[in-house]
Amino acid sequence: MRTVPEGTDVVDATATLLAAGIGDGLPVVPPTPSRVDAVLGGTADPDAVLGAVPPLFGELTPRLAATCCVLAGAPPAALPVVLAAASACLAPEVNMLGVATTTGTAAIALIVTGPVAHRLGLTHGTGMLGPGTHSNGAVGRALALTLATAGGAAPGVTAMATTAQPARYTCCLAEDPDGPWGTLARRVSEVPSRTLNVRNGTSLPHPAAPNAVTVLPIGGTAEVLPRDDRPDPDAVLDPLADALAGAVLAAGDPARGRGMTQAVVLPPEVAARLAPFGDPRTALRERADAALRARTGADHASAAEVLAIVAGGPGIKMLHLPGWTGGSRAVTVPT
Structure with a gap:
């Protein structure tokens, strides 16, 4: 160099x-x-x-x-x-x-x-x-x-x-x-x-x-908003699950969702709304999978791995980091 x-x-x-x-x-x-x-x-x-x-x-x-x-x-x-x-x-x-x-x-x-x-x-x-x-x-x-x-x-x-x-x-x-x-x-x-x-x-x-x-590896960034300000988790989880499912549908073949990691970035006040209901990763994946299967009729359609990251300033606008549809998973190492 x-x-x-x-x-x-x-x-x-x-x-x-x-x-x-x-x-x-x-x-x-x-x-x-x-x-x-x-x-x-x-x-x-x-x-x-x-x-x-x-x-x-x-x-x-x-x-x-x-x-x-x-x-x-x-x-x-x-x-x-x-x-x-x-x-x-x-x-x-x-x-x-x-x-x-x-x-x-x-x-x-x-x-x-x-x-x-x-x-x-x-x-x-x-x-x-x-x-x-x-x-x-x-x-x-x-x-x-x-x-x-x-x-x-x-x-x-x-x-x-x-x-x-x-x-x-x-x-x-x-x-x-x-x-x-x-x-x-x-x-x-x-x-x-x-x-x-x-x-x-x-x-x-x-x-x-x-x-x-x-x-x-990500395919871009996209803003996601809660459906309303009610305290139940559905108002937050459903729009996020729709975003996760949408990224898989945009890949052309719903099977590609199994090969990529997606992430959602939750600002602290949104994370605080979800906190009483536990870690949202499993719920997000299950809801996204249900939305995919309802849309495609394919049992193999899946959003696979979802990361939930808490970050951001005041506000309720969340961020979706769609995975790369070519097939790539997140890796975490100590430093």
Whole structure:
């Protein structure tokens, strides 16, 4: 991964790197040796190969990820999070080759759990996926640049998305640590086979960790509103289930729903309405499956796995992150 000489300005650095196939088209922070070294800090082996990234299976190394953190303007302390997330993308469940080369709109969403989110300046509150003083955009961009640079993703050459989507630049949010059902870190212990040892491609169990990252290939984002303000759960769960079912129906073949993870993001006041009725994941999946089967008549139609993430500011407007219809599941690893 190349650096630029000390003192190179933003315009020159951006143009030089884009000509070499590095970057996303937006201005970058010049990756000078001193800046990259500051991000690497005490990294024991900056050139250790942690895996091969599709589509061209280039090497993922701490040095490459550190350079991409600089390019993106991410905090230096973001390197462990970006490396953990990039490594998680190499798990077979993610199907990174398909995500990178599809003609569809697949992009990687990054959800950060635990105290590390606060240390990096990430927010789980108002405007978390939009502009602001928080680091969400820069950290998500660092991950996207790392995957594209190591993997050799180039629009029209190896990345063939018909339209793509803005989340290919960045999509990163923190998870509210005070959600009523625990955080996504629980997935580390619930599904140990999803924690990947990227050095040899084998899966190893890990205890649940307070800090974790979840990578989730998504097809976009969509707003969902409760049906009314009654305290019963149906007013919240039914519109969400309709959104989950709609994403499967939009895939053309309802069987594709079994191959993807979908997520719903619930702002705290909506989560508080649902809290007395228990973890909504099972209810959402069952309601979405019922809606699919009623619509299609197919017993195999299913919304499969659903993640419920508590995040967002004041308000009742929820967010649906539809899964990628090409077949991809979320992966959570400790960091």
